[in-house]
Amino acid sequence: MQNLKEKRGDQTYETYQSISVDYIKGGYLDGTIGFGAKPAIIVIDYQKAFTTFEATLGTSDLIQQGVENTAILLKEARKKGVQIFFTNVAWREDRKDFGMWKGKMTQCLKEATLGTWGVEVDDRLKMEDGDIFFYKKWPSAFHGTPLSTYLTTKGIDTLIVTGCTTSGCVRGTIYDSFSSGFRTIVPYGCVGDIIQSAHEQNLADIHKRYADVLPLEKVITYIREL
Amino acid sequence: MQNLKEKRGDQTYETYQSISVDYIKGGYLDGTIGFGAKPAIIVIDYQKAFTTFEATLGTSDLIQQGVENTAILLKEARKKGVQIFFTNVAWREDRKDFGMWKGKMTQCLKEATLGTWGVEVDDRLKMEDGDIFFYKKWPSAFHGTPLSTYLTTKGIDTLIVTGCTTSGCVRGTIYDSFSSGFRTIVPYGCVGDIIQSAHEQNLADIHKRYADVLPLEKVITYIREL
Amino acid sequence: MQNLKEKRGDQTYETYQSISVDYIKGGYLDGTIGFGAKPAIIVIDYQKAFTTFEATLGTSDLIQQGVENTAILLKEARKKGVQIFFTNVAWREDRKDFGMWKGKMTQCLKEATLGTWGVEVDDRLKMEDGDIFFYKKWPSAFHGTPLSTYLTTKGIDTLIVTGCTTSGCVRGTIYDSFSSGFRTIVPYGCVGDIIQSAHEQNLADIHKRYADVLPLEKVITYIREL
């Protein structure tokens, strides 16, 4: 696994961890959730509206990196028959289904329209027949979607979260995964954000409380040993 | 309102706003949700486990400030009959209801035990008879609680969110309030955190997407004009 | 409105009401929820898998009647700009999204497959551009769908429920509409079932507790006066 490209510029797993120092000063300790017996992977919003350079919000190096690392992770997961979920945000052209985004994000989400290129999964991730895809309309992949029931029916106890953005839909999904009682794992380098400081701070927030943020290698090792 | 103490050290409304510059560079624009016709206020986790200096997580200046500013806000709200909700986190002593916190926060949440001082609302906030109090067990005040139904039954369209911590339960609540279709307002200075960098970054994340983070004065002006 | 065909065989509004006598003997009283200020209509599962005679579950007179009465209701609603929602059940051909139906309904739901005729809305109901359609996978139109957020964002306080089957997805939707805090109205004659005894008993159960089951005329009068 020497070619895992988790480092980019000054963005490293160590950098993110250093934010944790403030947490430890504040009285938080370091804990671990740990892996369960039956994982699934979810890929959040790695859709062309966010992963192609033509898109309004598509200019992020961290997201490019995230897509490529996630492709590596999915390849390993398929070998073991791990269930893979994909979800993209998508709205009607008339935005009657846009909810409260209207006040804030009308312009920068304009390419996430049903039936257009912006809501297609990035080509590098190659969905397969047994994967489960669904659209969502709000940050969390759980809110207003069948995800929770899918996980419960299939006896899944561990949700491995990838996608973008770390400070938006990834974090929203992690809140719900944690609160719903699933073990939640974030392979560092498989999530990306447009804003680097947001990416790092959010990963620190998440790791202190809700999920294990781990190097991708550790997640792949776990999957290989299933 | 000259005595609104929203400034503390280098923590000001302007400082938090400067984080937004990265967002604007990334393609986000500034938008506004706006106030609705019928607001409610929720006070999240201003309970003695987080607001008294004896508590493990009780040493935060931002939280002290948040409690005091929230007391000012509630006084104004009561004059207008605005419904006030309080929620605290609380678990059984045997922690059979602790969910996935067990991996991360066992030690630092040890004072939030049902039937003990740690789950009482801070004395400065003085609950009254018509207020609605409920316990919660996970970050969002919506998750596994009756809050959403209360709001809908009462025809509330705007949720004003106060409490702690900004990067924890406040943010979790804001995700759900936004995703559930409520106008969500955060009076800056009424929310607090143990970690200042987390506080600021999270407010910037929130303001760019999900809620209006506003000076307390603006929120009080809105309430006075109801 | 003399041509409202709510009567069919021994199935009348009075018959259903007579079941209520048992409830009154049991200690229940008759109460009324009442109409709110802003209604929406939802049409549940009036899809070809249940409304055409070729379909396994398509032989019901009550459902035929329900479709025709609902067409009348929608026509009135459109004149007043009332928001109309349609939802159908639909699953993947491989049924990886079938949840717990697998034990019970594999055979009789086989025509509700994505991309086939069975998941199309009945032609008599004529969807229009401003209507909102979504698929669901479980009985309630709220479970795992964006419906609740749509209602809240649009300020809707009253949900008028039509569709089939009364003892299945209609009742499941009414539970959630009631529990979520919406005023819930069932125009008698706009809901249908395959089993007449189930239809009548379920309407009695519902009317005693959760919703106003009303003659269609009363609902139309309310809509005309909006």
Place this chain on the structure above:
Amino acid sequence: MQNLKEKRGDQTYETYQSISVDYIKGGYLDGTIGFGAKPAIIVIDYQKAFTTFEATLGTSDLIQQGVENTAILLKEARKKGVQIFFTNVAWREDRKDFGMWKGKMTQCLKEATLGTWGVEVDDRLKMEDGDIFFYKKWPSAFHGTPLSTYLTTKGIDTLIVTGCTTSGCVRGTIYDSFSSGFRTIVPYGCVGDIIQSAHEQNLADIHKRYADVLPLEKVITYIREL
């Protein structure tokens, strides 16, 4: 197990099953969900407001029978360490938390007030330290409560539902248990209702679609073999 008193008057397991004939004529088949690996039991609303003869809604033979059969079931479950949940409905005296019940049930639910005898679990059921109790405010034990997270965190895949009333909160809970992806089992004789026809029709509706309605003996045999 010869003393299992599931028969009372003309109310027998066979009677309820005969209703199914209409379902079979309508195109439904008989299917089975089956038991999973890790069950829990929930006891719904066997509280004094519904189980004592003094109470407005407390005169039901079926409910008396249900309490006694549930006591037998719980005794077996405790031997095997099966997690037991209890939930009661309870509201504030001022009913600010009453939601949409206000239109229908104000009078007949008046004894389910927080802090009074009506919200205590029936004495015959003897709660123990490891049991988990929570209040609810709407029919389903899932709606606005932590139940779903408890089940997921504990790896429970099978929910055995007891309590009252069959046509009210029991059925509401079964909808959500089914829709959430849990195997749902109803031991016939452990659920009760005030209205016998409602009891029987609802069990038929449920068994055809959402849950296995089984003789208590079969459920006890399963538990003994865990």
